[in-house]
Amino acid sequence: xxxxxxxxxxxxxxxxxxxxxxxxxxxxxxxxxxxxxxxxxxxxxxxxxxxxxxxxxxxxxxxxxxxxxxxxxxxxxxxxxxxxx
Amino acid sequence: xxxxxxxxxxxxxxxxxxxxxxxxxxxxxxxxxxxxxxxxxxxxxxxxxxxxxxxxxxxxxxxxxxxxxxxxxxxxxxxxxxxxxxxxxxxxxxxxxxxxxxxxxxxxxxxxxxxxxxxxxxxxxxxxxxxxxxxxxxxxxxxxxxxxxxxxxxxxxxxxxxxxxxxxxxxxxxxxxxxxxxxxxxxxxxxxxxx
Numbered sequence: 001x002x003x004x005x006x007x008x009x010x011x012x013x014x015x016x017x018x019x020x021x022x023x024x025x026x027x028x029x030x031x032x033x034x035x036x037x038x039x040x041x042x043x044x045x046x047x048x049x050x051x052x053x054x055x056x057x058x059x060x061x062x063x064x065x066x067x068x069x070x071x072x073x074x075x076x077x078x079x080x081x082x083x084x085x
Numbered sequence: 086x087x088x089x090x091x092x093x094x095x096x097x098x099x100x101x102x103x104x105x106x107x108x109x110x111x112x113x114x115x116x117x118x119x120x121x122x123x124x125x126x127x128x129x130x131x132x133x134x135x136x137x138x139x140x141x142x143x144x145x146x147x148x149x150x151x152x153x154x155x156x157x158x159x160x161x162x163x164x165x166x167x168x169x170x171x172x173x174x175x176x177x178x179x180x181x182x183x184x185x186x187x188x189x190x191x192x193x194x195x196x197x198x199x200x201x202x203x204x205x206x207x208x209x210x211x212x213x214x215x216x217x218x219x220x221x222x223x224x225x226x227x228x229x230x231x232x233x234x235x236x237x238x239x240x241x242x243x244x245x246x247x248x249x250x251x252x253x254x255x256x257x258x259x260x261x262x263x264x265x266x267x268x269x270x271x272x273x274x275x276x277x278x279x280x
Contacts, residue, residue: 011131012172012238014138014245021244027132028252035125035259038118039110039266047121 029058099268103158106260109267122263129256130157137249139168140199140241150250156257156264172238173197174206174225182226186212192224200227200236 008015017024033054041047095113102109107123110116133141144151144165154161175195181187192213200206207228213220230236241249 009238011134012138014140014239014241014243014249015136016245017136018244021248024132024136024248028129028248028255031125031128031132032255032259033125034121034128035256035263038121038125039263044117 025059025062026055029055029062032058093269093271095268095270098270099264102260102264102267105158105160106263109264113267113270126157126256126260126263127160129252129259130154130160133249133252133254133256134164135249136252137241137246139164139172139238141246141249141253142168143199145169145196146198147250150254153254153257154250156261157253158260161253161257168199168238169197172206173199174227177209177224177226181211182209182228185209186214186219189213189215189220197225198227199238199240201240202236203230204228204236205230205234206237 007013030051033051037047037050037054041050095109098109098112100109101112105123106126107119107121110119110122113119141147142151142154142161142164144155144162151161151165175192175197177187177195192211204227206225208223208225210221211224213222
């Protein structure tokens with residue numbers, strides 16, 4: 001465990017997870033799905049399946065956006081406007 | 086069946102939903118929805134603070150983000166007030182601290198800010214010179230941290246700051262949807278609530 005993580009005070013300091021920030025999208029997507037589906041699900045017996053489906057859709061969507069922007073910035077834009085030598 | 090939206094308006098539930106996430110649905114006797122809505126909104130809000138620290142809730146330095154975060158309700162304003170008054174400090178000139186007095190107008194021009202590592206928060210009783218005379222006020226100021234000292238909370242920067250602010254802002258926008266659902270509890274929102 002790094003010294004930074006040992007010195008971390010929850011809710012007062014930023015958590016030192018800069019290298020693994022993308023993992024934090026999972027709880028964010030989950031809580032968003034729980035809150036949204038709490039008022040949008042008509043049949044509450046299907047609540048948890050809908051929450052997990054929506055969480056997965058959010059994560060896959062964000063992952064897809066990441067890939068799309070990576071291709072745009074690293075492949076398409078350099079091909080359209082090459083940096084001067 | 087009525088088509089006028091006013092017929093579905095439930096003012097009490099809406100106001101309660103504004104006061105605390107999920108309270109509107111609790112009033113509507115939809116306990117399960119109320120608890121889940123509160124878990125969603127508060128989970129996002131507090132996980133934002135958990136990731137980025139309390140610095141992600143800042144009415145003065147991140148006012149556009151706070152516009153969205155404020156929709157969580159009085160809780161967001163309470164966290165911000167604690168952040169502004171109990172954790173931030175004025176960047177005072179060391180000469181002013183040594184003299185123990187300054188012009189009140191000069192103090193008004195300064196803005197308290199969050200502290201960085203290597204800084205600590207101290208208080209001083211300053212004599213403030215005003216056109217009407219002198220007044221004494223206890224001011225929190227930023228000082229270099231000594232051994233074993235540190236800031237009461239750390240300034241959040243980079244990706245953790247962005248994710249934390251985003252999470253708390255999404256909590257506010259999500260609560261806006263939940264508040265609307267409490268104001269207008271139509272047949273699509275909760276007609277099959279299990280008893």
